[in-house]
Amino acid sequence: MINKNYLIRVENLKAYYFTNLYGIKRLIKAVDGVSFEIHNNEILGIAGESGCGKTTLLKVLLGIIKPPLSVFEGKVYYLINHEEKDIFSLSENEFRKLRWKIVSYIPQGSMSVLNPIRKIKDTFKDFMKAHVQEMISEDDFENLLIEHLESLGLPLEVLNSYPHQLSGGMRQRVTIALSTLFRPRIIFADEPTTALDVVVQRGVLQLLKRIQKEHKNTIVIVSHDMGIHAHTSDRIAIMYAGKIIEVASTRDIFSNPLHPYTKYLINSLPKIGDKSFKSSIPGTPPFLANPPSGCRFHERCSEVMSICKESVPELKDTGNGHKAACFLVEGGRS
Ligand SMILES: Nc1ncnc2c1ncn2[C@@H]1O[C@H](COP(=O)(O)OP(=O)(O)O)[C@@H](O)[C@H]1O
Ligand SMILES: [Mg+2]
Incomplete structure (x- = not known):
């Protein structure tokens, strides 16, 4: 029986980069055995340090799989109109039909995707022409655009501006408006606020x-x-070195983090009134051509046990959909 509350289901996904640099062949295991679900009607966060495979995971879920990246194993299903579709069996053309209408993407560093020599209005027009087969009159298009921007609370003046005339925050909001023009069922936003200062970040997240x-x-x-x-x-799903190591409601992640890596991430957040230096996590995420044995976090983990070096902990449900991949949680001390 299919659980109808999910929109995307990922099963044991392995997506690797095959690189050949100066004659040295490498297999970079950027996504390595990931299983999880994305639900209807939710904001799902994917967290983890840089280099953990977050962007690669998104690319695969979006069907953007080009060399050197390839899918080694696993399945990704979209549930569309109560029908489960295996995205790896869709043709390029079939997938193109899903893009922007069912699924849209705000890529990392996307503020630069706006054409610098076109007014925002014309960029929207180009986008519309590229993705809508039916002809739409100029007037209908203007009305649609105005309605869309107003519904997002964006000032209409942006339409007659060039990208460089807008602030970084406004440019990002325009990019978001563009990617939501066809009201997609699901939007993937990769580091949507990373280039922005804190006050501006808040506005973009509110949008x-x-x-x-x-x-x-x-x-x-x-x-x-x-x-x-x-x-x-x-x-929130927490990724470390190509794997999801914990997933739970935001409340559970913050009130009861189970994986030591999740605890580290939370502890490194600044707290109001606390002027002490935050201890950052010792070390860096491993190079994914040659990840550590066992639990990939074991070399950096303060609670490491001998089993962690030998066996890979599975992502297990501890109740309420709170899942973690850690031997401490399983009580797997040997
Ligand atoms: N085009 C590429 N070719 C080879 N390796 C890549 C490529 N893109 C990303 N990687 C590697 O894949 C791993 C995961 O990267 P990425 O998915 O960008 O992580 P994140 O988004 O979490 O920072 C890293 O080790 C990165 O160096
Ligand atoms: Mg990234």
């Missing part, structure tokens, strides 16, 4: 929250910043 509430769709926000997830996400 994403507003879209989710009004469209009752699903938004996946990828960010290395747990502070952003605390304010924005309903659930």
